[in-house]
Amino acid sequence: MVAADSAGARPTMRPSFRRGERFMVAVLVVVCLVVGIGMLIALLRSIRSTNRTPASRPAVPAPRPAGGAVSRPVVPLDDDATARFDVTPVDLPRQPLEFAAPGQAGRLFSYGGDVAGHVLPGPYAIVDVETTGFSPAGGDRVVEVAIARVDASGRIEDEYATLVHPGRDVGPVFVHGISNTDIRDAPRFEEIAGELLARMEGAVVVAHNAAFEDRFLAAEFARAGVLPPMSPALCTLWLARRTLRAPNHKLTTLARYAGIPTVDAHAALGDVRTVAALLPHMLRAVGRPLQYPVGFRRMPQLPREVRPLTRAVELRRGSEGWMASLMARLPLSAADPRDGDAQRYLESLAIALEDGRIVGTEARELARLAGSAGLGAAQVAELHRQFLESLRELALEDDILTAAEIRKLRTAAQAVGLPDHFADLKPTSPQDLLAAGRIPGARPAICEHCFGTGHFRATCPELSTV
Structure with a gap:
């Protein structure tokens, strides 16, 4: 409430109102502090779960030998295998990579760039996943995957996308827009693993922040009892930092600065298409062929019989309907x-x-x-x-x-x-109608005297005989 002094000076706030105002401010400050502390604790837990040692991880179907580096067995090739497939054994790190820099190796991918090795001008297999969280070691799973085969010019030759049943809650719906109802009839990862491997074979695997895809796909393949050979890979986050100037290197920001329209920014297929459109620009900016520590490998041949469950999100009428x-x-x-x-x-x-x-x-x-x-x-x-x-x-x-x-x-x-x-x-046309003997809308001649057809009253046979 407001009160005025006896001299008619400017109004002043009553003490009771001021006390109430200070109380409300104090409550808001306390609420903000509690929310901030909660978010900080959640972030620290996520970081801690991501950095767990292998001993704390759940067992996987294909355990790796202990001691030193982990050796990945190479899939044996047929006698008629072509020279484009590399058979050199690769040592794997025990810890997952935080960032995919050239010359490093993750669980599935060996990253190329400004290193010595194989010159592989394509094709490319661009992959993206949506997940329940940030830590496969902590039990997070893939809920959507998309992969596209692309040539060096960015032309998409083939696409595959599906929702994936994670066998658990889908996690934060506001991030990926996928609900538990959406994935109810979706295939499990082991049922669509063959689709991914078929498109990865003979291609450089590309992803934006590829270390993320590396961790999750490796965990999913391991749960399925599949150990694919190491694939040559390229991280477009690293490549963008080398070739594109932008306020940040998020995919949506890069697309906006490159003038590339984006569709379905929170869907795996939308991100794959954005990377496909950006990739030729970045490769041209490098100015020389990139090289990869490993060459192409034969992939395990798995069944490809389960139908995908696709989704189309963010539908808009637009100018084309x-x-x-x-x-x-x-x-x-x-x-x-x-x-x-x-x-x-x-x-x-x-x-x-x-x-x-x-x-x-x-x-x-x-x-x-x-x-x-x-x-x-x-x-x-x-x-x-x-x-x-x-x-x-x-x-x-x-x-x-x-x-x-x-x-x-x-x-x-x-x-x-x-x-x-x-x-x-x-x-x-009228000419076509005449040629066919049909004139739409023309009425047959009807006699008003005998009501016969084919003539009018003036030529009625009955009247002419009278």
Whole structure:
């Protein structure tokens, strides 16, 4: 409350109000201190768990021998193995790397750069993972993985992405946007390990802050009982510090400074695509071929039979529509749709397009159906083409195509992200109608006297005989 002195001077605060104000400030200070101390304790625990010694780690299916450096067995090659595969044994460090510098070796990757070794101009296998936390030694797991084969120009040749069931809680949803419901039907890592190894074989593995991917993938492969040979690898965080000037070297910052649009910044596939777009710029800035301590290795051949569970997040209508946004967020290619999955998707698409447009909720439902079926952008686009062709057949059932029908068809094509699909259509011309003996809208001649067809009253046979 406010009080004024007897002389009419400026108002002053009553003592009771001041005491209440000081009390509230004190409470806020105490709350901030408690929250800050809690965050500091959590950070220290995370750092401590990351730096645990091997003795405190959970047992893994493939224990390594004790003493000195750890020797990784090389996968034996067939007699017809080509010279591009390296068979030199590699010693491994016991402690995980904190940063992937050239010449160092992690659990899976041997890092190249400004070192002497093999000149490997590509191809590249860019990989990214989303995880439940920061420490695989502390029990954190992979919840999403994406990998793309890319040539030296940054052209993506193949993509694979899937959610992964971690066998535990997914961790902080606000970081990766993946809920426990999302991963309920996802494959486990051991079921998709073959997909990763097939794309890593004969390629330089690339990741942004590759030591992170190294630790988690090594732990996941070990749990699956798989020990892949050492792969040549490149850390784009190290490469960016050498070649790009930016306030920091986070992936989103680098993309913004390079003028590269980003999609799905918190999804593994989005990060893989951003690295693929940045990689050619950084390689050109180096000005000379990078070298790697090891060459390409043969990878174990594992089954590749489980369908991925893809996701499309951060859907936006944008200038090209909801479905173009959906296809941009799916991997280029994935599993071929099963009949039941394809039918459910097409039925939902037909319902969504009943009013001639697709809104956000309908696009998200279609994204859910595509993801649960493990479909990629190529498979979804093919289903959309099948749907549009069925609309074409319906429109041409009477062999007449009007301008209004063409407008409706092109509106549907625009809505599903294929705006040029009906670019070949033209309205049926009057000449074509005459040639076919059909004139739309013309009524047959009806006599007003006898009500017969084919003549009018003036030429009615009944009247002419009267």
